[in-house]
Amino acid sequence: MNLTRLVYYSQRNPSEDLDIKALIETCKRNNPRLHLTGLLHYNGDHFIQVIEGGRVEVSALYHRISRDPRHSNIILLSCADVRERMFPTWSMALHQGMDEQTRRVFLRYFSTDVVSPETVNVDTLLDVLQDLMMETPTKLTISV
Template sequence: MNLTRLVYYSQHNPSMSLGVPDLIATCHRNNAALDVTGFLQFNGHSFLQVLEGGRAEVSSLYNRIVTDPRHLNVILIQCCDVRERMFPGWSMGLHEGMDEQTKKVFLRYFSGNTVNPETIGADSLLAALRDLSREMA
Protein backbone atom coordinates (compact mmCIF):
# COMPACT_ATOMS: atom_id res chain seq x y z
CA MET A 1 0.00 0.00 0.00
CA ASN A 2 1.55 3.25 -1.11
CA LEU A 3 2.35 5.82 1.55
CA THR A 4 0.89 9.14 0.46
CA ARG A 5 1.15 12.66 1.82
CA LEU A 6 -1.48 15.29 1.12
CA VAL A 7 -1.27 18.97 2.06
CA TYR A 8 -4.07 21.50 1.74
CA TYR A 9 -4.92 25.00 2.81
CA SER A 10 -8.41 26.33 3.59
CA GLN A 11 -10.29 29.15 5.27
CA HIS A 12 -12.50 28.81 8.31
CA ASN A 13 -16.12 29.41 7.30
CA PRO A 14 -17.06 32.39 9.49
CA SER A 15 -20.73 31.44 9.44
CA MET A 16 -20.04 28.05 11.01
CA SER A 17 -18.99 27.59 14.60
CA LEU A 18 -15.86 25.57 15.10
CA GLY A 19 -15.11 23.61 18.23
CA VAL A 20 -11.44 22.82 17.82
CA PRO A 21 -11.29 20.29 20.73
CA ASP A 22 -14.22 18.34 19.23
CA LEU A 23 -12.65 18.47 15.78
CA ILE A 24 -9.34 17.17 17.07
CA ALA A 25 -11.04 14.41 19.06
CA THR A 26 -12.73 13.29 15.81
CA CYS A 27 -9.38 13.41 13.99
CA HIS A 28 -7.69 11.30 16.65
CA ARG A 29 -10.46 8.71 16.68
CA ASN A 30 -10.85 8.34 12.92
CA ASN A 31 -7.24 8.80 11.88
CA ALA A 32 -5.92 6.27 14.38
CA ALA A 33 -8.37 3.70 13.00
CA LEU A 34 -7.18 4.47 9.45
CA ASP A 35 -3.49 4.57 10.41
CA VAL A 36 -3.42 8.15 9.13
CA THR A 37 -1.07 10.63 10.76
CA GLY A 38 -0.58 14.33 10.21
CA PHE A 39 -0.55 17.86 11.45
CA LEU A 40 -3.04 20.73 11.52
CA GLN A 41 -2.16 24.39 11.97
CA PHE A 42 -5.08 26.70 12.64
CA ASN A 43 -4.19 30.35 12.94
CA GLY A 44 -7.73 31.40 13.82
CA HIS A 45 -8.72 32.08 10.20
CA SER A 46 -7.13 29.44 8.03
CA PHE A 47 -6.16 25.80 8.21
CA LEU A 48 -3.04 24.15 6.91
CA GLN A 49 -3.28 20.39 7.17
CA VAL A 50 -1.06 17.44 6.34
CA LEU A 51 -2.53 13.95 6.00
CA GLU A 52 -0.26 10.96 5.56
CA GLY A 53 -1.09 7.30 5.26
CA GLY A 54 -2.22 4.75 2.71
CA ARG A 55 -3.24 6.25 -0.63
CA ALA A 56 -6.84 5.02 -0.42
CA GLU A 57 -7.25 6.12 3.21
CA VAL A 58 -5.80 9.59 2.62
CA SER A 59 -7.85 9.99 -0.52
CA SER A 60 -11.20 9.09 1.05
CA LEU A 61 -10.47 11.14 4.17
CA TYR A 62 -9.60 14.18 2.08
CA ASN A 63 -12.78 13.77 0.02
CA ARG A 64 -14.75 13.84 3.30
CA ILE A 65 -12.86 16.82 4.72
CA VAL A 66 -13.31 18.89 1.54
CA THR A 67 -17.10 18.75 1.92
CA ASP A 68 -17.02 19.86 5.56
CA PRO A 69 -18.96 23.15 5.77
CA ARG A 70 -16.74 24.42 8.59
CA HIS A 71 -14.18 25.49 6.04
CA LEU A 72 -14.14 27.06 2.56
CA ASN A 73 -11.85 27.53 -0.42
CA VAL A 74 -9.93 24.31 0.05
CA ILE A 75 -6.74 24.51 -1.99
CA LEU A 76 -4.81 21.31 -2.62
CA ILE A 77 -1.12 22.08 -2.25
CA GLN A 78 0.43 18.66 -2.64
CA CYS A 79 -0.51 15.01 -2.94
CA CYS A 80 2.32 12.59 -3.60
CA ASP A 81 3.82 9.24 -2.70
CA VAL A 82 6.43 9.50 0.04
CA ARG A 83 9.01 7.14 1.45
CA GLU A 84 8.31 7.95 5.08
CA ARG A 85 5.93 9.85 7.32
CA MET A 86 6.89 13.29 8.50
CA PHE A 87 4.56 13.22 11.53
CA PRO A 88 4.60 9.54 12.55
CA GLY A 89 3.80 10.23 16.18
CA TRP A 90 0.67 12.29 15.64
CA SER A 91 -2.74 10.92 14.66
CA MET A 92 -3.31 14.65 14.14
CA GLY A 93 -0.95 17.12 15.77
CA LEU A 94 -2.58 20.49 16.40
CA HIS A 95 -0.90 23.85 16.51
CA GLU A 96 -3.16 26.83 17.08
CA GLY A 97 -2.62 30.56 16.75
CA MET A 98 -0.06 32.84 15.17
CA ASP A 99 1.91 34.37 18.01
CA GLU A 100 5.31 36.04 17.45
CA GLN A 101 7.27 32.80 17.87
CA THR A 102 5.02 30.94 15.41
CA LYS A 103 5.33 33.78 12.91
CA LYS A 104 9.11 33.66 13.32
CA VAL A 105 9.13 29.93 12.52
CA PHE A 106 7.03 30.43 9.39
CA LEU A 107 8.96 33.48 8.23
CA ARG A 108 12.19 31.42 7.97
CA TYR A 109 10.63 30.11 4.77
CA PHE A 110 9.23 33.34 3.31
CA SER A 111 11.05 36.10 1.47
CA GLY A 112 8.81 38.83 2.89
CA ASN A 113 7.27 39.35 6.29
CA THR A 114 3.77 38.06 5.56
CA VAL A 115 2.81 34.46 6.25
CA ASN A 116 0.79 33.50 3.20
CA PRO A 117 0.92 29.76 2.47
CA GLU A 118 -0.09 30.38 -1.13
CA THR A 119 3.20 32.12 -1.86
CA ILE A 120 5.65 29.32 -1.01
CA GLY A 121 6.10 25.74 -2.11
CA ALA A 122 4.88 22.60 -0.39
CA ASP A 123 8.37 21.62 0.78
CA SER A 124 8.80 24.94 2.58
CA LEU A 125 5.36 24.69 4.18
CA LEU A 126 6.11 21.17 5.34
CA ALA A 127 9.43 22.29 6.78
CA ALA A 128 7.69 25.08 8.72
CA LEU A 129 5.08 22.64 10.08
CA ARG A 130 7.79 20.16 11.01
CA ASP A 131 9.64 22.94 12.88
CA LEU A 132 6.44 23.83 14.76
CA SER A 133 5.82 20.19 15.66
CA ARG A 134 9.38 19.87 16.97
CA GLU A 135 8.89 22.92 19.17
CA MET A 136 5.79 21.26 20.61
CA ALA A 137 7.44 17.89 21.26
Protein backbone atom coordinates in the same frame (compact mmCIF):
# COMPACT_ATOMS: atom_id res chain seq x y z
CA MET B 1 2.20 -0.42 0.57
CA ASN B 2 3.05 3.07 -0.56
CA LEU B 3 2.50 6.08 1.61
CA THR B 4 0.80 9.22 0.36
CA ARG B 5 1.08 12.71 1.80
CA LEU B 6 -1.58 15.29 1.04
CA VAL B 7 -1.41 18.97 1.96
CA TYR B 8 -4.24 21.46 1.61
CA TYR B 9 -5.12 25.00 2.59
CA SER B 10 -8.61 26.22 3.47
CA GLN B 11 -10.34 29.16 5.06
CA ARG B 12 -12.45 28.95 8.15
CA ASN B 13 -16.12 29.53 7.44
CA PRO B 14 -17.08 32.23 9.95
CA SER B 15 -20.79 31.46 9.66
CA GLU B 16 -20.32 27.92 11.02
CA ASP B 17 -19.51 27.06 14.64
CA LEU B 18 -16.03 25.65 15.09
CA ASP B 19 -15.10 23.71 18.24
CA ILE B 20 -11.48 22.87 17.59
CA LYS B 21 -11.31 20.49 20.59
CA ALA B 22 -14.24 18.50 19.24
CA LEU B 23 -12.59 18.44 15.84
CA ILE B 24 -9.40 17.01 17.28
CA GLU B 25 -11.45 14.41 19.19
CA THR B 26 -12.93 13.34 15.85
CA CYS B 27 -9.42 13.00 14.42
CA LYS B 28 -8.33 10.95 17.43
CA ARG B 29 -11.35 8.70 17.04
CA ASN B 30 -11.07 8.12 13.30
CA ASN B 31 -7.48 8.48 12.19
CA PRO B 32 -5.68 5.74 14.19
CA ARG B 33 -7.84 2.90 12.86
CA LEU B 34 -7.15 4.14 9.32
CA HIS B 35 -3.40 4.45 10.10
CA LEU B 36 -3.59 8.14 9.22
CA THR B 37 -1.23 10.67 10.74
CA GLY B 38 -0.54 14.35 10.23
CA LEU B 39 -0.71 17.89 11.43
CA LEU B 40 -3.40 20.55 11.42
CA HIS B 41 -2.31 24.18 11.66
CA TYR B 42 -5.06 26.66 12.45
CA ASN B 43 -4.26 30.33 12.90
CA GLY B 44 -7.79 31.57 13.53
CA ASP B 45 -8.37 32.42 9.89
CA HIS B 46 -7.18 29.49 7.83
CA PHE B 47 -6.18 25.85 8.07
CA ILE B 48 -3.20 24.02 6.66
CA GLN B 49 -3.47 20.28 7.06
CA VAL B 50 -1.03 17.48 6.27
CA ILE B 51 -2.55 14.01 6.01
CA GLU B 52 -0.34 10.93 5.64
CA GLY B 53 -1.24 7.31 5.11
CA GLY B 54 -2.44 4.86 2.49
CA ARG B 55 -3.54 6.38 -0.80
CA VAL B 56 -7.13 5.18 -0.51
CA GLU B 57 -7.53 6.30 3.11
CA VAL B 58 -5.94 9.71 2.49
CA SER B 59 -8.12 10.24 -0.56
CA ALA B 60 -11.32 9.22 1.26
CA LEU B 61 -10.58 11.50 4.20
CA TYR B 62 -9.76 14.43 1.95
CA HIS B 63 -13.07 14.06 0.12
CA ARG B 64 -14.91 13.93 3.46
CA ILE B 65 -13.07 16.99 4.77
CA SER B 66 -13.61 18.95 1.56
CA ARG B 67 -17.39 18.68 2.06
CA ASP B 68 -17.18 19.95 5.66
CA PRO B 69 -19.01 23.29 5.97
CA ARG B 70 -16.69 24.51 8.74
CA HIS B 71 -14.25 25.62 6.08
CA SER B 72 -14.33 26.74 2.45
CA ASN B 73 -12.14 27.71 -0.50
CA ILE B 74 -10.07 24.55 -0.12
CA ILE B 75 -6.95 24.51 -2.25
CA LEU B 76 -5.09 21.26 -2.72
CA LEU B 77 -1.41 22.13 -2.39
CA SER B 78 0.07 18.72 -2.99
CA CYS B 79 -0.63 14.99 -3.02
CA ALA B 80 2.30 12.68 -3.60
CA ASP B 81 3.80 9.32 -2.73
CA VAL B 82 6.40 9.63 0.01
CA ARG B 83 8.98 7.27 1.47
CA GLU B 84 8.18 7.93 5.11
CA ARG B 85 5.83 9.82 7.38
CA MET B 86 6.73 13.26 8.63
CA PHE B 87 4.42 13.06 11.66
CA PRO B 88 4.49 9.33 12.47
CA THR B 89 3.45 9.60 16.11
CA TRP B 90 0.54 12.00 15.68
CA SER B 91 -2.91 10.85 14.65
CA MET B 92 -3.42 14.57 14.08
CA ALA B 93 -1.18 17.08 15.80
CA LEU B 94 -2.78 20.47 16.27
CA HIS B 95 -0.82 23.67 16.02
CA GLN B 96 -2.97 26.67 16.80
CA GLY B 97 -2.42 30.40 16.73
CA MET B 98 0.22 32.83 15.51
CA ASP B 99 2.30 33.96 18.47
CA GLU B 100 5.81 35.45 18.30
CA GLN B 101 7.57 32.09 18.35
CA THR B 102 5.37 30.83 15.52
CA ARG B 103 5.87 34.03 13.53
CA ARG B 104 9.66 33.62 13.86
CA VAL B 105 9.45 30.15 12.35
CA PHE B 106 7.39 31.44 9.39
CA LEU B 107 9.80 34.34 8.84
CA ARG B 108 12.74 31.91 8.85
CA TYR B 109 11.46 30.47 5.57
CA PHE B 110 9.13 33.09 4.09
CA SER B 111 9.24 36.85 3.60
CA THR B 112 5.94 37.27 5.46
CA ASP B 113 3.96 35.27 8.00
CA VAL B 114 0.97 35.10 5.65
CA VAL B 115 0.89 31.95 3.56
CA SER B 116 -0.28 32.53 0.02
CA PRO B 117 -1.81 29.22 -1.17
CA GLU B 118 -1.52 30.24 -4.82
CA THR B 119 2.26 30.52 -4.72
CA VAL B 120 3.61 28.81 -1.61
CA ASN B 121 6.33 26.23 -2.12
CA VAL B 122 4.97 23.10 -0.44
CA ASP B 123 8.36 21.65 0.53
CA THR B 124 9.21 24.90 2.30
CA LEU B 125 5.81 24.91 3.97
CA LEU B 126 6.45 21.38 5.23
CA ASP B 127 9.79 22.59 6.66
CA VAL B 128 7.87 25.30 8.54
CA LEU B 129 5.36 22.81 9.90
CA GLN B 130 8.08 20.42 11.01
CA ASP B 131 9.91 23.23 12.81
CA LEU B 132 6.67 24.34 14.47
CA MET B 133 6.17 20.80 15.64
CA MET B 134 9.68 20.62 17.12
CA GLU B 135 9.98 24.14 18.48
CA THR B 136 6.54 24.93 19.83
CA PRO B 137 5.59 21.70 21.60
CA THR B 138 3.26 23.40 24.07
CA LYS B 139 1.07 24.44 21.16
CA LEU B 140 0.55 20.87 20.08
CA THR B 141 -2.16 18.58 21.32
CA ILE B 142 -0.66 15.13 21.75
CA SER B 143 -2.72 12.69 19.85
CA VAL B 144 -1.00 9.39 19.30
